[in-house]
Every structure is written in structure tokens, then in C-alpha cells.
Amino acid sequence: MKKSLLSIVLTIYASQLLGKQKIDLLVTGITVYTVAEEGEISNTIAIEKGRVIGIGTDIELNKNYEARRNINAKGYIFPGFIDAHCHFSGYALDMYKCDLVGTASFVEVIEKVVAYDRTNKLSWIYARGWDQNDWTVKEFPDKSVLDSLFPDKPVILKRVDGHAILANQRALDMAGITMQSDFKGGSVEKKNGNLTGILIDNAMEPVENIVPPLPEQEATSYMNKMEQECYSLGLTGVVDCGVEGDIIRLLEKLYAGNKLTISNTTLLSQSKPTLEQYMKNGPLTKNNLTVSAIKIYADGALGSRGACLLKDYSDKHGHRGTMLSGLDEMSAIADDALKYKWQVCTHAIGDSANRTILKLYASKLKTKNDLRWRVEHAQVVHPSDYHFFSDYSIIPSVQPTHAISDMPWAEERLGTDRVNNAYAYKQLLNQNGWLPLGTDFPVEGINPIATFYTAAIRKDKNGKPEEGFLKANGLTREEALKGMTIWAAKSVGNENKKGSIEIGKDADIVILDQDIMTVDESKILSTRVLYTISKGEIKYQAK
Template sequence: MRRILTLAALLATTSVPAFAGDILIHGGPIHTGVAAAPTAQAVLIRDDRIAFVGDLAAAKAKAAKDARDIDLKGAAAFPGFVDAHAHLTGIGLRELTLNLDQTTSVESLVAAVKAYADAHPEGPIYGRGWIETHWPEKRFPNRADLDRAAPRRIVVLERADGHAVVASTAALAAAGVTKDTVAPAGGQILKGPAGEPDGMLIDHAQGLVAGVIPPPSDALKRQALEKAGALYASRGWTGLDNMSVDKADVVILQGLAREKKFSLRVDNYMDPASADVVLPIGPSQDGTGLIRVRGIKLYMDGALGSRGAALLEPYSDAEGLGLQLTPRDKGLDLMKRAKAVGAQVAMHAIGDRGNRMTLDWFEEALAGDTTARWRIEHSQIVTDTDVPRFAKLGVIASMQPSHAIGDLYFAPARLGKARLHEGYRWKDFLDSGAVIAAGSDAPVEVGDPRIEFYAAVYRHSLDGFANADWSLNEAVSRDQALRMLTWAPAYAAFAEQDRGTLEAGKKADVTVFSKDLMTVAPPEILKADAVLTIVDGKVVFEK
């Protein structure tokens, strides 16, 4: 008799039992991601591979007698969702430190810091996740705010996008930052009316206070990575592209995977400081097959919100053209070394100037090679003339749909009406023939596949707001959104022959949601629960 597991049982299950043998999935919509056969009645998994996709009767005939039978009871199955841009250690640390992603004003930030300081009376305070664009005060926080919250304490709070911090007076003093301190190249020290630093440090200037907060220990990183893996599995992700990775984190991930304490697929793009991991040896794989090193992650510019994105024309609401974070000679040297060993390059570029320079550098370094699958991370603001260059050069647009539905509250002010159409051009990229690998950039964003899918197909805020500035014509179809979050990340990792769709012979990576994302009304997408996550034929999460 087959083992029956209904959706009701799924919802009641909190632990994941080991099961060796066939798994038969049926009883709800199954979306394969294959254009010629987009839906199926059943999927049969054998070991780590998909053995059959198609008719239920045929699947039952092929299944072993003791196969585990999962009746979805109307829940919907999809190819495994993959976050094509995330920061795994940061995701875990966000859950273990002062999380500020729910702050709604300067005063709520002050209250959060005060509460944390009262609960932790000793030592420096580090937090992350604040973003001021919706705050009623219409300004960045400053050191005076932090001094009110935690007098005489070292406090450093990172903006959600990771491109700015605000530091307390004690933190600035400990770092030796004064009115005479010169900002490093690619950074800014914001100052008050008297010329004194106001606590806001942009992009490379963040490094000035890096030493005043003790770095996380390997033990804390291990805890953070294990927690992040469990959290991501519970949201329905089967894998992610991990950005700006330290080599120590790769070692920890490999150890966790071997110990069966981490079950997701991770393709790592290393921080330049750890580039020695990549450049002499090229892409590598650990013994589990889950943790891979793909290439390096570089930064061309900063973020739009903190006005560090490199623009061709000045910001509409401030002076300046933004920041270039990587010098040309250094960037091209790293790119050419990466190409020589087959390592991928992933370059962060937000502004239209940042994207153009990246395309120019890629074109020079690749020297006509359109098969390298190098990536531009974010690809947020791109001119009309540069959009076709992505497909022409074989460059992947690694984009985060949730960025648009957050940024479009303030992007009109930063860019002005005339160039606002350059932003978040999902449909334009797809129409040009480019590949979009979609992700979340968590912990900058929540890191939820439902939000990314919703944003891609609906292009409204989470509470349903949009206006003429939001370019609703750039929303994509549901088939396109599914491809952006499943097949495209596989393609970006040179793995589309092995995963990204539900087809016989491919790796058995499956995501199941309680609602059918392909048919429900857009607001209902956000109410769909992840109820089952399968990686390599193993159930890694059940709700």
C-alpha cells in the first residue's frame, strides 16, 4: 500500500521524516515550466531525479509499490524556485541581531535601538534593515538620533540596501572619524551644517567604522547559515545564488551540507577579497553537490536610495552623479583573470552610467565570447540604447522584482520624469531577447518567492498601490515570471540541462504552494503558503 500524505497532513507536520524510495506527487495543478507541456497530472521522483512527468495512471504504473504518495489536495507544484541574488549569511544574521526592517520612522528606529540597548547593556550595538524612504521625517537618521537611543554606546546601523550606515558619536570617535576625515574613493561622509560628520557614511565610507563592531565569529556564522537555510526552505526556495561571499562561509556551508544540516543548492559568487578561491581554480564543487563556487561579485556603483548609483546625468533631487566603486584597471584585471579560468563575473550595477560602464568592460574583457554568462546584478536603470546590448553580449540581467515596488516610491524624485522609464525594465529586457534571472537581494528585501512573483506580474506595492510612474506595462506574464524564478537561475549557473523545469531525467527540485500562483488574483499570491519543498529528491520542508 502506498503511503498517503494529504495536504492536511502536510499542514500538521513540523518535522521532515527521511524517506528512501519513490515519491509520487499528484492531486493539484502541476506546472512544469516546459512550453510544449506546461501542466501535468503527476510527477514521479526516484532517488534524486524526476523519473516521470505526465498522466497520473501512467505515473502510478511506474511507481514502486512502497512509493510515498503525496496528494496535494489542490495545492500547486512548480519547478524549484531559486533566489538568483541573495546574501545568505546576512539573511541569518538578520534573524540573530537587531532587525530594523519594520521601522516606520526615525522615532521607531530610536525606540527599537533603545529597547535593544536596555536588553543588552554591554558592548557595541549592530543592526540592519532600516530604510527611510517611507518615513514621515523624510530624512536619514543621524548620530544624534542614535545618541538619544543609547547614550555613549557604540552603535552602527546598516541601511537595508547595504550601501550606507549610520553611526553614533561614540562609534565615530572610536573610529577616529572627524570633520577633517577625507572620504575614501567611492564613498561619502555626510555632514551637518557645521561641517561635522552627521553619522551617515555612504558606500566605501562605511569601512571607516568597520573596526568598531566585532566581526561575527565562525560559530555565529554557522548558526546564521543554518538558520538561513531552514528559513529559505520554509519559504519554498530550493536554492540561491549567494553573493559577495567570504571564503570562510563557503567552508562552513560545505561542512553543514556534509553534516546534513543544510539542504539547499548554493552557487557562490565570491567577494574580491576572497577571489583567490576562484581565480586559480575556477568553479568548484563540494562532495554533496549542493555547494558550488561559480565566480566573483564586483561592484560598479552604489544604490539609488542613498544616491550612490552612478548616473549619466545628475540626480534630479540632489547634486552629483553617484559613485564608481571599482576602478577600471582593477575591474578589468579581475575580469580577465576570471575569464581565463572559466569563472563567472557578477557585477553590481544600479545606475544607467553604472550599467553602461559594466557593459563596456564586459565587452572588452570577453572579447567576443557570448557564452560566458556573465551577469549584471540589479540592472536597474538602463538606457534605451543599452538594453539590447545584454542579449547581444550574452549578459544575464539579474534583477529583483521587489526592488521596483519599493523603489518606485522614491525613484521619480531621484531620476525625474524624463528618464524614469529606464527603471526596472523587465518586459523590455525579455522582449530584447535577454535572460532575466530573478531574485530578492535578501536581506535587503524580505527574501520571499511570493513577493518576487507578485511584483513581477502585478507591479503594485504590497498594499496594492501603483500610479502612472510605476510603468505597469513593464509587468510580465505569469509564465515569464515562473521562468525568471526557476529556469533562468538554472541557466545562469550553467545548470539548465539538470534543473529549472519538471522533466524526466532532471534533478528532483520541487516547490509546492497552497494556492496556484498561475491563476489566483494577484493579491492572493501573497497569501499562498509554501507547504512542501523538495531538493535532490529529499523533502527538506513540510508545513
């Protein structure tokens, strides 16, 4: 005891003799939101060697530290945002494709595709982002116009959710798809005895396989561009869902060479070659890349009516959607995941798919646990099934912007009773007391501020509906912030390093120009990022 006390006295005496401690960075703002359980009022953070070593007022910390660099920002400091469910590498490698997001009609789609073809002069055309629910005629288009414009060039137009494709006849021929083609977990749409060109879910694979991969140099360039866009929006971490083995190998190379630095937890695709390559070796962590989970697809999406429901779609009688993976396949993957210590994350949107996955998880997990198996999306859950989340410590991983994007047509698809139990984030939060939030970009936009706004305010960018969409299941601002910081980190087992501003944790910080916790809701979406700092390095600074 005497020796310990003497050591403390000597340390204090030495610090007084030596003066201030030299550190890498001192960051001062108006307020620091630490998101820690017991956060004190503060406005300054001290950072050394990529970690937080001090939190307090500027007066306190300036007495103790001399920084090699000081940031005095007239803004509000938050933990770096983490997207708990996105497609970082997939979006990056789609950047060269024709962008159809926001098109208001199929005519506009065609205009964009024709303009893209004139500019790029490729031997094939690949585009993404159309959504028939945004058009006046809310029906799937057919391939007739594409066939007439591009008789000799394959054209592939992927729907915004990634669960449907419109392909022209040339692409169908190259992929070997005919009237007789049949796919388990997918469908080839037909009308009046002819192919329409619409392929849903597993039926898309043969057509997508005809697209040549990008050269590594180009792929690297797009990955870098994607990373910088994330940093510019305040993201310091992503959970990259459903990545194939060849892309993971590229990611490993880029992270090893420090060509990518954003914190990335990657979820393996469930494809057989990818699982064969990675499963038995167990999870891996290299630099800022962690590959520790497996993404399974249970069903499709609501927008393309592929989500698997317990009862018929309200706007398509006799149709209940599709299970993309068989129960035996999913069970085998879950068994291997337990054996080789992988986290399991399963896409389930419809109430039938959610029930199937929840029961499957329950059969494997047996009781409460800390394995953090996740259900991705959990958009429509039958009220009698919520207990599975709490009984077996299953984590719902949701994307609040989906609720607002689906809002114009969700009731038409689901009917009044089912829609009132959809996008039920408060009910899902209450099961385990925490809820990770993501965007699912590029299905939705990347901006985490939109995640915050739609989670807490439940309105579109125009402030509609005035009462909020299914507002009873909205989150508080505090819950929304935790969902995109500490709970997002916790959902992949990273809460001891990231997700909050605490001494000893990585110095991942975003500084905003206004206080999203208190500003009027009408101003939230106009929030600008002033700085993004990752492990103490400034990755983005507003001009």
C-alpha cells in the same frame, strides 16, 4: 537492430513478471507546471534517488510504480523556486542584530535600538533595516541622539540596502574616522562643520570592521535557521552574492558535514584576500555548494543616492552618485575571470554605472558567447545601451520587488524621463529572451511569491497603483515563473540539473495551495507553501 528489439521485449516481459517498480516517492497534486518547453498535462511525479523518473497522471504512474512514500496534496506543483540574487549567508549572520525593517520614523528606530540594548546587554549595538524614504521626514538622520544615549558604546545602524550606515561618535572613534577622512568610492557626510555619522558605501568598511565575528557555533545555528526559512517559502536554490573567504570556508565545512543542504551558488566578494585565496584555483563544487562566480560592485544604491548616473539626481543637483570600483580594478578582475574560468556578476544600478560595465564586458567578451556574465540589478539603463546585452550575451539579473519598494520616490530621484526607462524588465528580457529574477534579501523580503507578484502585476501589497507601476515593462505570469525557476538556474549554468520538472533532473519541487498562474491577482500574495521537496527529500511541510 534485432538484438536491440529483443532487449526491449525482454525488459517489458521482465517488468511484467516483477510487477511495479519500487521508488522512493510519488507526488500527486492538482496540476504539475513543469516549465519544460513541451510540458504535457499531468498531476503526478515519480521520484527515485533524488531525481525525477516519471511525469504523468496519477492513474498512469500508479500502474507503473510502487512508492515507499506517497504525497497526495490538494495543491499545485511547480519547480522549486530559485532566488537568482540574494545574500543568504549575509542575512543569516545578521539575524542576531536589531531589526529596523519597517520603521516609520527615526523615533521608532531609537525606540527599537534602546529596547534591543536592554534585552541583549552587548558591548556594542548593530542594527539593520532603516529607510528614510519610509519616514515623514525623508532625510538622513544624524548621530546626535545616539551620542547622548550611548556615549561609551559603539552603535552601528545600517540602511536597508546595505549602502549606508549611521554610526555614533564612539563607533567613529574606534574606526578612526574624522573630519579629514576621505574614501574613494564612498563618502563621510558632514553638516555645519561636524560629522553627521552617515557613512556611504566604501566609507562604511572601517566601522564594520570593528564588529567582532560570530562564534562558529552561533553562525552555524543562524545558517540553519536561514535555510529552513528559505525552504518554508518554497526556495530550493539560492545565488549567494558577494561572500568573503572566511564565510565561504564556513559554508564549505557546513555543506561537507551535511549541515546545510539547500542548493547554493556562491559569488566571491571582490576583496583582495578572497580573490587571492580562490581565484587561481578556479570554481569549485562540493555537495550542494558551488563557488563559481565573482561579485563586483560598480556603484551604490538609489535609495542612498550612491547609484552612479549620467546626469544629476533630480532631487540633489550637482550630485551624480559614486563609482565604488575603479575601471582598472574591474578590468583586472575580468581578465583573471576569463583566465581562470569564473563567471562575472557586477552590481550596477545607475545608467552611468551600467554603461561603464556594459562597455567593459563588451571589450572582454568580444562577441556573442555562453559565459553568462551578469549585470546585477540593471535598474536604470540608458535606451541607447540595451543593445550591449544582446550583442555580447550579457545577462541582466533583476529583483522585481525593488521596483515596488522604490516606486514612492523613484520619480523624485530620477525625473520623469529616466524613471520611464527604469526597472524595464520587459525590455531587458527581450535582449536575450530570458531574465533571471531574485529578491536581494535582506534588502527586500525573502518570499518568492512577492517576486512573482511584483514582476507580473507591478503593484504593491494593497493593489496600488491600479494601473500598475510602469506596467508596460512588466512580465507575463509565465515569464515571471520562468524567471524564478529555469532562467534562474540557467543564469548560473545549472539548467541541466535544476529549474524545471523533467525526467533526469533533480527532484526540486514546491507545492502551493493555489494556482498562481490563474488565480485572481488580488489573491496571489496570500499563497501558502504546502510542501518543499529538494532532491526528493521533504524539507518543509505545512502544519
